[in-house]
Amino acid sequence: MSYTESLTQTYTIADIGKVIDCFAADLDMTSQSTGLLTRDLVKKYAADVKAMAQKGYLIEANVVLKDSGGNVIRAAKYEVSTDAGSLTASRPGNNRWPATPGGELSVVVRNSQKWRDLTDSLRAAFNETLSISWISSSTDLSFPGLTRYADRNYVSNGWGVLELGLPNDKIAASTKRRVGFEARYQRLHRDLRLLADPQELADWSKKFHHKELAICAAVSDRYPLVIFAGDVGTGKTATAEGACDRLAREARKEAMLFKLSTRVRGSGKVGQMSSLLNEAFDVVAKQAGKTRQAFLIIDEADSLAATRDTIQSHHEDKVAVNTIIQKVDDLRRHLGRILVFLCTNRVGALDPAIVRRAARTEEFARPSEQEREELFRMDLEGLSIKDETIHELVRLTGARDGQPGFTFSDLRSKLLPDALCRAFPSRALTGDDLIDAAKGVRPSPVVRNGS
Numbered sequence: 007m008s009y010t011e012s013l014t015q016t017y018t019i020a021d022i023g024k025v026i027d028c029f030a031a032d033l034d035m036t037s038q039s040t041g042l043l044t045r046d047l048v049k050k051y052a053a054d055v056k057a058m059a060q061k062g063y064l065i066e067a068n069v070v071l072k073d074s075g076g077n078v079i080r081a082a083k084y085e086v087s088t089d090a091g092s093l094t095a096s097r098p099g100n101n102r103w104p105a106t107p108g109g110e111l112s113v114v115v116r117n118s119q120k121w122r123d124l125t126d127s128l129r130a131a132f133n134e135t136l137s138i139s140w141i142s143s144s145t146d147l148s149f150p151g152l153t154r155y156a157d158r159n160y161v162s163n164g165w166g167v168l169e170l171g172l173p174n175d176k177i178a179a180s181t182k183r184r185v186g187f188e189a190r191y192q193r194l195h196r197d198l199r200l201l202a203d204p205q206e207l208a209d210w211s212k213k214f215h216h217k218e219l220a221i222c223a224a225v226s227d228r229y230p231l232v233i234f235a236g237d238v239g240t241g242k243t244a245t246a247e248g249a250c251d252r253l254a255r256e257a258r259k260e261a262m263l264f265k266l267s268t269r270v271r272g273s274g275k276v277g278q279m280s281s282l283l284n285e286a287f288d289v290v291a292k293q294a295g296k297t298r299q300a301f302l303i304i305d306e307a308d309s310l311a312a313t314r315d316t317i318q319s320h321h322e323d324k325v326a327v328n329t330i331i332q333k334v335d336d337l338r339r340h341l342g343r344i345l346v347f348l349c350t351n352r353v354g355a356l357d358p359a360i361v362r363r364a365a366r367t368e369e370f371a372r373p374s375e376q377e378r379e380e381l382f383r384m385d386l387e388g389l390s391i392k393d394e395t396i397h398e399l400v401r402l403t404g405a406r407d408g409q410p411g412f413t414f415s416d417l418r419s420k421l422l423p424d425a426l427c428r429a430f431p432s433r434a435l436t437g438d439d440l441i442d443a444a445k446g447v448r449p450s451p452v453v454r455n456g457s
């Protein structure tokens with residue numbers, strides 16, 4: 007890893023093409039994982055960037071992801087090495103940026119002096135040959151809010167805390183629209199209750215066995231930590247929120263939910279993860295001290311592993327991981343009404359000391375045939391879509407031709423909006439629109455578990 011890495015080889019024009027193909031492949035993957043650009047547009051961007059590079063008009067090309075609030079949350083920079091006139095070769099991987107509904111993925115280029123030296127008419131003539139009408143951008147290409155890692159990538163280093171009172175009607179309403187939530191919750195909820203409220207178990211033991219059984223002590227010895235692990239967009243965060251809401255309802259108590267995430271920037275406190283963790287655990291412990299129930303969701307825990315590449319954030323990660331371990335240990339001594347959920351799509355990359363402490367690890371997978379069918383029937387209600395169309399949609403969105411099946415979020419945030427855009431605003435939505443969308447949209451790439 008280096009900030010000033012430069013290439014030693016000299017590339018010919020043909021090699022520029024090769025490097026740009028790599029840029030195009032990266033952009034394609036990023037577009038798929040964020041759900042924000044069509045393949046057609048990706049091809050146009052790549053062709054234009056290639057043309058600019060080959061003419062020597064390019065200093066750098068940046069791929070920039072903004073969230074729905076307009077904050078830059080990820081970026082990748084491809085620099086042209088001045089002597090060779092090519093883009094720096096990129097390392098593959100690290101392109102699975104988060105699905106970002108309502109966000110914006112764009113390519114921002116910085117042009118060379120050679121470009122600026124052109125006459126207006128030459129510039130206009132060159133622009134005519136491009137596929138996209140490029141406009142000027144005010145994006146700060148030093149990406150002040152981000153940390154650089156892995157050669158050309160930038161990540162947001164700001165974590166945010168969101169605090170919510172439970173029960174929460176908004177969470178309850180969206181839980182109702184989650185396929186398979188109820189079945190999973192039925193499997194989970196007794197165990198979660200034991201973890202969240204050991205006193206309840208002691209009371210049960212006294213009531214039915216007239217003393218505190220040894221088994222209760224063994225069960226209470228566990229750490230109140232649950233890991234939700236699985237591929238992107240499979241419902242980990244949604245299920246954790248839904249479970250907290252339901253547990254609060256069952257206990258008939260007011261409860262607080264704290265959510266620590268990189269995606270709540272702008273809506274809550276922002277800062278280094280370890281200090282936010284410390285604060286969050288302290289508040290959670292205080293809440294529990296007031297005999298109220300408290301939940302903490304540590305979301306996207308994989309971001310901890312994802313930033314291991316840089317020395318600077320490596321230290322920060324270590325501190326954060328140690329804080330989690332120490333605070334979870336404290337919670338057990340506390341015997342409070344506290345439950346911590348940790349969501350990750352790369353459980354293999356988590357620190358083993360954390361994984362070992364988890365009382366339970368719940369796996370999340372891409373939806374099965376039945377689950378996809380249930381989702382289509384739920385979301386397409388009122389459209390009189392034929393059964394055979396639904397079955398075809400289920401088939402098209404399954405694993406096939408070497409590509410994985412669609413995730414829940416691929417279905418809801420990519421396929422259905424894509425179908426809708428084919429009809430809206432000029433005509434009614436048809437089964438063919440849905441089939442075409444299912445053929446055109448590609449599922450998110452599978453996240454490798456260990457790295």
Ligand SMILES: Nc1ncnc2c1ncn2[C@@H]1O[C@H](COP(=O)(O)OP(=O)(O)OP(=O)(O)O)[C@@H](O)[C@H]1O
Pocket residue numbers: 104105183184185186187236237238239240241242243244245306349350351370381414415416418419
């Ligand atoms: N069980 C489900 N039924 C229907 N839709 C779902 C379900 N689970 C998730 N979704 C859809 O997928 C979206 C993503 O879900 P969620 O954020 O919980 O996934 P995740 O596993 O936490 O993903 P990531 O790994 O990217 O954080 C939700 O907003 C929702 O639209």
Ligand SMILES: [Mg+2]
Pocket residue numbers: 242243244305306349
């Ligand atoms: Mg999530």
